[in-house]
């Protein structure tokens with residue numbers, strides 16, 4: 001059987017045990033006071049829009065002025081009820097979605113990657129199939145680096161993803177185009 | 193051993209690529225631009241070199257316990273409801289994929305970028321068995337429509353200009369004739385591929401990292417195509433080389449900081465998705481593929497190459513790759529790292545590749561996991577030379593050099609004679625027919641005086 005063949009070939013051919021480094025990762029180069037500014041700058045670098053918001057009412061008002069909320073919209077953020085769309089079993093119907101609003105549990109300042117786990121997504125396909133994504137993140141949940149974020153998230157979730165901006169490609173002559181297959185915009189609201 | 197192998201494939205294919213000078217210049221400059229972006233991203237992290245060291249050591253460790261980690265990965269993945277398969281070679285991998293498709297009566301599959309499935313030639317296999325397979329990464333879709341393999345592991349269509357793509361899309365997707373605007377063309381591809389995503393029965397993705405501790409795996413893209421496919425289809429098949437397993441979740445932090453910075457100069461890929469359990473109503477398969485990797489592991493000279501995280505940095509920086517184009521390597525993974533991996537799969541067919549390098553060491557310098565790429569290429573040359581797989585013409589030159597370098601007085605005489613000869617008949621040294629090293633190279637002007645003569649004179653003064 002291939003399994004046994006592969007494992008025994010490994011056992012015969014593998015090198016002597018090499019130790020793991022004692023400490024994994026490095027301290028952040030970003031001072032705590034600069035986390036928010038660095039994060040918002042990186043959101044922009046990633047092709048997204050980063051905005052400070054004071055409250056969920058503030059977020060709601062800004063969303064209403066930016067997006068057409070009569071189009072299919074789904075929000076999975078508690079206290080931000082913008083839903084006018086009921087997903088069915090048939091995931092393909094999600095193709096109609098114009099806007100999905102999600103809460104990021106932790107976000108990384110050095111690259112503006114925001115972590116969404118299965119619980120916050122509800123349906124895994126949501127942030128990929130919708131035309132526009134809004135993420136709400138609390139400044140209290142910002143960390144400096146990818147090393148720190150892995151201490152904060154639970155990888156025992158069924159699915160989780162870091163999202164850093166709208167989807168993009170540069171496959172045609174290296175010209176950056178925003179909006180490949182996933183969302184065409186991503187707006188990030190940074191809450192206190 | 194007999195010298196039955198032609199080792200000029202790469203050189204011939206590169207010569208064909210070089211005929212379109214304008215395109216070559218563009219290719220060269222664009223990849224250098226990507227390499228420069230990598231440099232900028234790297235210098236912004238003071239710990240960059242230490243990060244590389246850490247990544248290299250984690251990979252060394254993982255390879256030294258590869259059997260344990262694969263068993264742990266398998267156990268945990270199975271507990272999570274993922275079906276795990278093992279494939280000794282490409283053929284077995286492809287058969288497993290087809291079996292899964294048949295079990296589900298599936299005929300349509302969307303694939304996201306996976307160099308492993310390229311290595312296994314999965315597409316032609318599936319097509320032969322009546323399966324409609326669509327590559328969904330934009331660059332991969334472009335080369336698929338052209339019936340070509342990708343020419344770069346991160347930038348599959350980097351050998352093409354937008355006018356080629358405009359013509360291609362006009363023909364296949366009905367875009368306006370002569371249209372070349374990347375935004376417009378990308379939008380057309382988005383609409384076309386959206387239909388494919390919505391109809392696919394099965395999605396195939398690659399795996400960037402698999403984590404033994406969690407039994408999950410990570411897939412990184414900028415376009416979101418891997419996720420769109422995997423979440424919409426009922427069945428997700430993820431194919432990985434066995435070397436992709438790392439021990440723990442915390443190690444991902446190290447690799448994810450290096451991957452995108454090394455690949456494109458971005459601080460991260462747009463989507464870094466962690467799959468661990470199938471969604472309700474869906475099915476997930478993980479295929480662990482050997483295809484020569486255990487052989488590579490057993491070779492102390494070449495096992496280091498298994499640390500590769502497929503960032504493409506070594507290609508972007510390679511002066512040969514940039515001027516010869518990825519297709520000239522006639523293997524799934526082009527460039528410096530591909531030239532180490534390919535001869536392990538088929539030494540005869542790929543004997544030319546370790547020679548498609550200047551051995552300048554630039555690849556080694558940029559590699560995020562510290563693979564001694566140029567040294568391995570040099571080792572391959574020796575192995576291939578001993579096996580008699582080196583192109584006869586260049587070998588004569590090298591044997592000649594061997595004789596020359598081992599006899600100092602002859603070397604001195606040859607130097608003097610050579611300088612005289614090159615001065616009197618410069619075209620002789622520059623003639624590619626007589627001197628294969630002069631093809632596409634102008635030999636340098638001979639110096640008036642040798643270093644040795646100059647040094648002797650200084651001593652006298």
Ligand code: SF4
Nearest residue numbers: 500501503504506559
């Ligand atoms: S060998 Fe190193 S530089 Fe080249 S693709 Fe692999 S990881 Fe990147």
